[in-house]
Amino acid sequence: RVAEGRHPAWGKVKLVQEHLERQTSDWVMWADCDVYFMNMSTTLDSLLFRYGASEAAAGGGFHLDPDFHFLVTEDHAMLNTGIFLARSTTWSVELMRRVWGPEDSVWSDHPWWEQAAMAWDFWSELPQR
Numbered sequence: 039r040v041a042e043g044r045h046p047a048w049g050k051v052k053l054v055q056e057h058l059e060r061q062t063s064d065w066v067m068w069a070d071c072d073v074y075f076m077n078m079s080t081t082l083d084s085l086l087f088r089y090g091a092s093e094a095a096a097g098g099g100f101h102l103d104p105d106f107h108f109l110v111t112e113d114h115a116m117l118n119t120g121i122f123l124a125r126s127t128t129w130s131v132e133l134m135r136r137v138w139g140p141e142d143s144v145w146s147d148h149p150w151w152e153q154a155a156m157a158w159d160f161w162s163e164l165p166q167r
Contacts, residue, residue: 041141050068051134058126068123082123107125108125110123117156
């Protein structure tokens with residue numbers, strides 16, 4: 039257990055935060071052990087560019103938008119943290135810190151654990167787009 043009183047699912051938040059803080063890679067991907075990949079020809083790069091690409095000025099092609107920091111899946115209920123990609127940026131580290139929250143976080147024992155905390159953070163902090 040990462041923390042007494044929290045479900046083991048919370049461990050992904052601290053592990054990803056630690057890897058992001060090291061900045062040894064451009065992106066960190068988390069995948070739960072029950073993730074099922076259905077299309078093996080889809081690359082991680084293609085997903086990042088599908089959702090985070092911006093056209094460069096003067097016909098310079100496409101690049102990842104510098105404000106694109108995080109990509110998370112969703113299911114029928116809400117976002118699903120079973121698989122996500124986090125860019126190695128201060129923004130992503132701060133997201134993981136906010137999701138973890140204080141020791142007495144109201145989300146610690148919520149039935150959706152870190153998913154509820156992350157959804158709340160997105161709904162309450164990010165402007166509507």
